[in-house]
Amino acid sequence: MNTQNVKTAAPESSERWETKAxxxxxxxxxxxxxxxxxxxFGGGVTLNCSHVTxxxxxxxxxxxxxxxxxxxDCIVYDVEQTEEVRAVCVSTTGYRFVQRGYIWLCLDTGVIVDVSQDGSMRRGDDGQPIPAFGKLTRI
Known part of the structure; x- marks a missing residue:
């Protein structure tokens, strides 16, 4: 039977992916x-629009x-709150993240991510990096 030391079988990673908000x-x-x-444009017609922020x-x-x-020349006529105000981690590219238990969730896209100690993110399902999400800023 061939046995191998676990430490030599998989090189240690400098990234730690279990983090707390x-x-x-x-x-x-x-x-x-x-x-x-x-x-x-061209006058006469007024459009009713909305913008989420x-x-x-x-x-x-x-x-x-x-x-x-x-x-x-826009006139704001209503503001609706669609999600409650709460503490969120905001990435360097503006995405909002919350941690529920051990799961990190992007509120803007619904994607579950893993967050490393330095704030970088990867997909929770396949481990692929997500550069568009940016990084979280450490305290």
């Missing part, structure tokens, strides 16, 4: 749907809407 910076954010009317409250949602869309 308390190791990373958090923000208190919710999800808001900003409804607005905008004039159509992450914000702390309804006022913050309107401010972020203005900054994100560079809206001109």
């Amino acid at each position: 308390c190791l990373f910076e958090t923000q208190v954010l919710g999800r808001y749907n900003v409804k607005f009317s905008a004039p159509c 992450n914000a702390v409250n309804a006022f913050d949602a309107v401010v972020r809407f203005t900054r994100e869309t560079h809206a001109v």
